Amino acid sequence: xxxxxxxxxxxxxxxxxxxxxxxxxxxxxxxxxxxxxxxxxxxxxxxxxxxxxxxxxxxxxxxxxxxxxxxxxxxxxxxxxxxxxxxxxxxxxxxxxxxxxxxxxxxxxxxxxxxxxxxxxxxxxxxxxxxxxxxxxxxxxxxxxxxxxxxxxxxxxxxxxxxxxxxxxxxxxxxxxxxx
Numbered sequence: 001x002x003x004x005x006x007x008x009x010x011x012x013x014x015x016x017x018x019x020x021x022x023x024x025x026x027x028x029x030x031x032x033x034x035x036x037x038x039x040x041x042x043x044x045x046x047x048x049x050x051x052x053x054x055x056x057x058x059x060x061x062x063x064x065x066x067x068x069x070x071x072x073x074x075x076x077x078x079x080x081x082x083x084x085x086x087x088x089x090x091x092x093x094x095x096x097x098x099x100x101x102x103x104x105x106x107x108x109x110x111x112x113x114x115x116x117x118x119x120x121x122x123x124x125x126x127x128x129x130x131x132x133x134x135x136x137x138x139x140x141x142x143x144x145x146x147x148x149x150x151x152x153x154x155x156x157x158x159x160x161x162x163x164x165x166x167x168x169x170x171x172x173x174x175x176x177x178x179x180x
Contacts, residue, residue, distance in 0.1 A: 017082035024072030032069050039083070040065070043090040050094040056101065057094070064093045096162045103160050148172070152180035 015023070015034065023031025043064050047057035067089055075085050145153070148170070155161045155169065167177045 017086075018077050021072055021075050021077070021082045021085075024069055025075075027069075032065065035068065035082075035086070036065055039086050043086065046087065046090045047094040047097075050091070050098050051101070053106075056097060060090070060094050060097050063097075064090045067093065096164075100160055100162060103156075146180075149180045152177055 015031075017035070017038070020031040020035050024035070040061055043061045044057050047060035047064075048054060051057050051060065064086075068086065075082065079085075151170065152166055155166045156163070161169065163174060163177050166172075167174045170177065172180075
């Protein structure tokens with residue numbers, strides 16, 4: 001039994017990246033699938049280089065392509081290629097993720113000697129006094145800030161939000177949040 005293959009149309013070219021971006025604006029899932037196929041490995045490589053963690057890099061790939069799908073209308077072909085924009089989104093997402101993970105101690109190792117000192121009950125009194133003095137200065141400086149500056153710093157350092165998330169939560173322009 002001979003298998004019958006469907007003839008491929010002659011002269012049909014795959015869509016350009018820019019055409020696929022236009023498809024994303026129209027919410028064409030096939031355009032997203034094609035871009036993903038072309039650039040997922042590149043986005044993963046960028047993310048892995050920045051994050052040094054395969055699982056986190058995988059997450060950034062998903063976030064980056066979701067962002068591309070949701071914000072495709074922001075792509076301006078007059079400012080560069082679609083590939084350049086995809087790389088920029090990947091780089092930005094990976095850096096945001098690295099900052100987020102760093103604030104949560106993801107990259108900090110545990111100093112075994114300091115843990116052992118703590119368990120035995122040996123502590124450095126001079127160090128503790130110094131930390132309290134530094135904290136006192138920090139508290140005074142924090143009180144001199146405006147309410148919006150304090151809230152921005154709290155959201156960034158203590159709640160782990162990135163600047164975009166803070167901008168949305170406070171309903172402040174991104175530039176203002178970055179300034180605060």
